[in-house]
Amino acid sequence: MSFEHLSFLKFMPLITPFDPWHSRLCTCPAKYNLSPYTGCGHGCLYCYASSYIPRFGQPRPKKDFLWRLKKEIEKLPAGSTLTMANSSDPYTPQEKRLQLTRQTLKILAGHPVKLLLVTKSDLVLRDSGILKDLPAVVAVTVTTLNQSLAKRLEPGAPAPAKRLKALTKLSRNMSVAMRLDPVIPGLNESELETIVKAAADSGCRQVTASVYKARPDNLARLRRVFPLKRCAWEESERKDILERIKKLCADYKLGFATCREKFSGMSTCVCDGSNLLNDKCQMFK
Secondary structure, three states: OOOHHHOOOOOOOOOEEOOOOOOOOOOOOOOEEOOOEEOOOOOOOOOOHHHOOOOOOOOEEOOOHHHHHHHHHOOOOOOOEEEEOOOOOOOOOOHHHHOHHHHHHHHHOOOOOEEEEEEOOHHHHHHHHHHOOOOEEEEEEOOOOOHHHHHHHOOOOOOHHHHHHHHHHHOOOOEEEEEEEEEOOOOOHHHHHHHHHHHHHOOOOEEEEEEOOOOHHHHHHHHHHOOOOOOOOOHHHHHHHHHHHHHHHHHOOOEEEEOOOOOHHHOOOOOOOHHHHHOOOOOOO
16 A cells, blocks of 8 residues: 555554564454554553553544545555554544544445454444444454453453443344453453353354563553562463463354464464454364
8 A cells, every 4th residue: 555645744644554563473464554543541451552652541533534544545455454453442432422433434334445343342332333334343352251350450441241242232243253362360361261151152253362461561550450479471371371262262162363472373263353254264274
């Protein structure tokens, strides 16, 4: 995708290639990233994006977002896959009032693109009428089913029960997946089977999981709220946790994938859920 036509704008492009750092841990197929907001209001203690996005906890809409999007989308190659969003939740609390994500979906509906949408919010249900007519997969993050733990771990995000309800309703008309990440040993590790069963019961086709990766800022937040005694886990322990989730997914007939982990041969599906764009989980041979 060329951005030369936007050179007169004093902004970075809205639509950018996913994984600009070319991380060796990223196994996603080629796609583009799009987010109407900078920052997020969910306040998740384990968030990694706060380490590289200034004022991350103060979400704000991108300047002239809709006008710029209409310009850029015209240059996106037909059939491209867009993901919303990898750092800033497209349904951050401000979205209820500003409706930038809703307007984005309406714009995308008029173009030959495919959409992967990731969120922690049941507000996504508001836009189900638009989403069901798009080539789209919705993934909802559920890290715990314990409401007390969720309020401490993800203080600004909707309750887990609301997220499961959203998955159940969305699954009636489109493919949905669950993100079980991060798994934080000592906090939500004991809930793995309960969460995977909830994914299956809600109509998910696959679960994508990762184990918490400590960074100085998110570790400091976790230690302020929880008495964590260690900040890193041996590779063998991480692998054991993910293998347990994989087995649970097999038991409940769900696809499984890891996200930015070293265990590339463990996944049975594509980590971002793009395999579900064809309304099926295409298992790797």
